[in-house]
Amino acid sequence: MREQDIELANRLFDAARAGETALLEAYLEAGVSTRIRNHAGDTFLTLAAYHEQSETVAMLLARGADVEDANDRGQRPLTCATFKQDEASMRHLLAAGADPDAGTPSARQTAQMFGGEHLVPLFDEARHTDA
Structure with a gap:
């Protein structure tokens, strides 16, 4: 990969972290x-x-990002949002079909391990709206 391609990729990863959605x-x-x-x-x-x-x-999901794409540690986006207790992102991911029981640890396990028990109803709520 060329140096300028790596620089651009890093800039875009930074944009995702910083919420530079339009960029x-x-x-x-x-x-x-x-x-x-x-x-x-x-x-x-x-x-x-x-x-x-x-x-x-929300923008990435609308653009077709894979809601179940795990990183090298087996963490999925829903697990990350759950760890941060970011209910808005969790709702977007669940609405897009994220499985709260997928991954290692799963989002449900993450909620239980890190004081997010109040988030567990979001997982069950999403399952009921799917049915």
Whole structure:
């Protein structure tokens, strides 16, 4: 990979972390894939979810980002949003079909391990709206 390509990729990962939704969306419109991964296997969606950027999460989902794409540690975007207790991002991910019981640890396990028991009803609520 060329140095300028690496610099651009890093800039876009930073945009996902910082919630620079319009910038990231412009590059996606120009053909950048939502499936690009960083050194840890994180996608733009994982980074946006971990950094509580719900608007960016919603945009990435609308652009076809894979809601179940796990990083190198087996963490999925919903697990990241759950760890941060970001209900807005969680709702976007659940509405897009994220499985609260997928991954290691799963979002449900993460909620139980890190004081997010109050978030568990969101998982059950999402399952009932799917049925």
